[in-house]
């Protein structure tokens with residue numbers, strides 16, 4: 381018997397797709413050559429006993445004395461460990477992300493489209509007229525480690541087997557090298573609400589601060605909002621009006637800037653993480669009663685317009 385589509389949603393407004401590598405390259409090009417050790421791997425952080433500023437130790441044996449450390453090091457963040465945040469919690473499911481190229485064009489509209497069918501949640505968003513980003517989550521199949529790219533591709537083909545032809549084709553002809561298998565994790569909403577996201581002049585942004593499941597497809601967007609708000613807060617306290625940028629600024633000013641950033645982000649991130657968590661749980665549970673309960677909670681907390689979060693404006697730089 382064909383499995384019924386239980387859930388379909390699309391987001392048209394502000395549906396833009398970017399490759400993270402392009403962002404990283406743009407950032408690397410924008411930095412003054414020779415001044416920044418780009419691409420260095422952090423292994424540990426400590427506080428300088430005299431200056432109280434952070435010292436970052438790198439895998440190549442070098443150390444960097446920093447005035448500010450902003451940990452954008454993802455879900456396995458070393459910087460969030462330094463802030464003594466709790467370990468992230470795990471959803472009991474895995475997800476794969478990938479890209480598919482259509483040499484003759486895909487013809488899909490510019491929107492984030494997500495459907496759930498049986499235990500599979502799949503979403504896609506065009507990157508260009510010829511390339512599509514997609515993700516695929518299996519709510520129950522939790523036993524694969526994806527030992528190589530070909531085994532991840534086979535797993536995706538198996539998960540997509542009951543989907544309609546356009547989804548199956550997208551998975552079948554994907555760029556196997558682009559696939560990444562992730563064990564989905566999240567920072568508990570209670571920690572987003574109460575967590576201490578600053579220690580001295582160290583803070584976190586992006587997944588390091590608020591990793592969440594891909595059920596609203598907002599984690600990356602929220603990371604970009606973090607960047608805008610943090611830059612604005614730092615500029616207000618330690619920008620060009622305060623001497624030679626970071627060179628002359630005091631620890632107190634940096635700490636105040638970070639506190640303003642954390643305060644401004646907290647409620648926005650709490651809303652996103654609660655909505656993501658409840659959406660994820662409602663999709664995952666096999667109990668109809670529980671699902672209704674999660675949906676009722678979502679309606680109660682976020683109203684009938686469940687994509688209102690996509691119209692949030694974090695302000696200008």
Ligand SMILES: Cc1cc2nc3c(=O)[nH]c(=O)nc-3n(C[C@H](O)[C@H](O)[C@H](O)COP(=O)(O)OP(=O)(O)OC[C@H]3O[C@@H](n4cnc5c(N)ncnc54)[C@H](O)[C@@H]3O)c2cc1C
Pocket residue numbers: 400420421422423452453454455456457458475476477505515516562585586587588593594597598599600601602603
């Ligand atoms: C299946 C799936 C689908 C998703 N779909 C969407 C979507 O449609 N829209 C959306 O907005 N978001 C989506 N997301 C979420 C999005 O991918 C993340 O929120 C986003 O990548 C977070 O960016 P980040 O820079 O904080 O972390 P990451 O992208 O994880 O980047 C962290 C970086 O830090 C580096 N790093 C890690 N450790 C160290 C270290 N010790 N030292 C130095 N560098 C280090 C890594 O190499 C990496 O470059 C999805 C996530 C998943 C899992």
